Amino acid sequence: EPAPCACGKCGSERLHKLGEVVSKTLECEPRRWKIIEHVREKFSCRDCEAITEAPAPSHPIPRGFAGPNLLAMVLVNKFLLHQPLNRQSKTYAREGVEIDVSTLADRIGACVVALDPIIEAIRIHIMSAERIHADDTTVPVLAKLKTVTGRIWTYVRDDRPFGGTDPPAALFYYSRNRAGEHPQSHLAGYVGLMQADAFDGYNQLYKAQRKPAPILEAACWSHGRRKFFDLAKSGEAPIASEAVRRIDILFEIERTINGKTPEQRLAARRDKSRPIVADLEIWMRQQRTLLSSGNDTAKAINYLLNRWAAFTRFLDDGRICLSNNAAERALRGVAVGRRNWTFAGSDAGGNRAAAVYTLI
Incomplete structure (x- = not known):
C-alpha cells in the first residue's frame, strides 16, 4: 500500500517512519490457458537449393496439439481426482476452451502409448521384489445393452514394513473376468513371497511343479x-x-x-x-x-x-x-473412481485405466 504523505490527525508533512505492518491474504489465481508458438526459421541453400530448418520440438503425442501439462492434468483429474471426461469437458468449456470428450479419450490412449516405457520399468521393479501383495476389485465394463463385471488386478511392492529402502510401487492390470489364468499370466516369471487373500485362481502359483519355482503364499x-x-x-x-x-x-x-x-x-x-x-x-x-x-x-x-x-x-x-492391507489400499482409488465414472467404456478403456493407475 502507498505510504501516507501527511499526518492523519494534524496534517503535518513531517513524518518519521517507525516500522511497518504486514497484512496477509490467501488468494487463488484462476487457471490460465495459452497457446505456445514455436517459431522455426527455414533457410534455402543458394548452391543446391535444399531447404534447412530446425527440428520440431519434442511432443508427447506425435503431431498432437495438447501440451504435456494439459495431458497430465487430464490424466490426474480422471484417475486421481475421479472426474469423468464428460465433466472435465464441461469444465474446460466454461473456461473458454472446448475439447470434445472423444478427443480427451483419444489423448488418454495416446498418453498410455507414450508412457509405456515408464510403466514397463515399474513392472520390472515390482516383479524383482522379494515380497509382493496381490488383490483385485470389480470394475463395470460397457457391453451390448448392459455392463459386465471386469476386474482390476494390483500387485504392490512395499518393503517399508521390514526396513527396505527400495521405493514402494503398485502395478495394475485389467481383465474381462476373474479367471485364474490372468494372475498366472501377470506373475509368469515371478518367484518369491506373495501376500494375498484366499482365491482359487492363485492356487496354481503355489504348486510345487510350477516353473520356474512355486510362489510362497502368505495369508492375510x-x-x-x-x-x-x-x-x-x-x-x-x-x-x-x-x-x-x-x-x-x-x-x-x-x-x-x-x-x-x-x-x-x-x-x-x-x-x-x-x-x-x-x-x-x-x-x-x-x-x-x-x-x-x-x-x-x-x-x-x-x-x-x-x-x-x-x-x-x-x-x-x-x-x-501380518495383513494384505497394502494391496487393499492400492485399490481404494479404483473403488472411489468407479462411483464417479461408473464404468469403463471398453476393454481398451480398462487397459488404459490400469496403465494410468500404475503411474498415479
Whole structure:
C-alpha cells in the first residue's frame, strides 16, 4: 500500500517512519490457458537449393496439439481426482476452451502409448521384489445393452514394513473376468513371497511343479479376523469375540516392530507371537469340536485352519506382513473412481485405466 504523505490527525508533512505492518491474504489465481508458438526459421541453400530448418520440438503425442501439462492434468483429474471426461469437458468449456470428450479419450490412449516405457520399468521393479501383495476389485465394463463385471488386478511392492529402502510401487492390470489364468499370466516369471487373500485362481502359483519355482503364499490375518469380527458385532458370538481378542494381540505386537529389520522382526515374533499363535490353534481346534459344521463360527475357524501354513509363515520370515492391507489400499482409488465414472467404456478403456493407475 502507498505510504501516507501527511499526518492523519494534524496534517503535518513531517513524518518519521517507525516500522511497518504486514497484512496477509490467501488468494487463488484462476487457471490460465495459452497457446505456445514455436517459431522455426527455414533457410534455402543458394548452391543446391535444399531447404534447412530446425527440428520440431519434442511432443508427447506425435503431431498432437495438447501440451504435456494439459495431458497430465487430464490424466490426474480422471484417475486421481475421479472426474469423468464428460465433466472435465464441461469444465474446460466454461473456461473458454472446448475439447470434445472423444478427443480427451483419444489423448488418454495416446498418453498410455507414450508412457509405456515408464510403466514397463515399474513392472520390472515390482516383479524383482522379494515380497509382493496381490488383490483385485470389480470394475463395470460397457457391453451390448448392459455392463459386465471386469476386474482390476494390483500387485504392490512395499518393503517399508521390514526396513527396505527400495521405493514402494503398485502395478495394475485389467481383465474381462476373474479367471485364474490372468494372475498366472501377470506373475509368469515371478518367484518369491506373495501376500494375498484366499482365491482359487492363485492356487496354481503355489504348486510345487510350477516353473520356474512355486510362489510362497502368505495369508492375510485381516481377512481371517474380519470373519470373526462380523460375527462378534451381533454380541451373541462369544467364541468369535474371543478369537478377535486373541488376533488383536498379534496386531499389537506387529505395530511395535513395524519398520525394523527382518532379523529384529523375526526375533520379536518368535519370542512374543509364536506362543500366542500356538495357543490360538489349540483353542480353535477345541472350539470347533463344540460346533456343528454348518455353524458360521465354525466356518470362520476352518478358514484359518485350512490355510494354517500360509497364516503362520510370518513366524519364520521377518519380511512378511501380518495383513494384505497394502494391496487393499492400492485399490481404494479404483473403488472411489468407479462411483464417479461408473464404468469403463471398453476393454481398451480398462487397459488404459490400469496403465494410468500404475503411474498415479
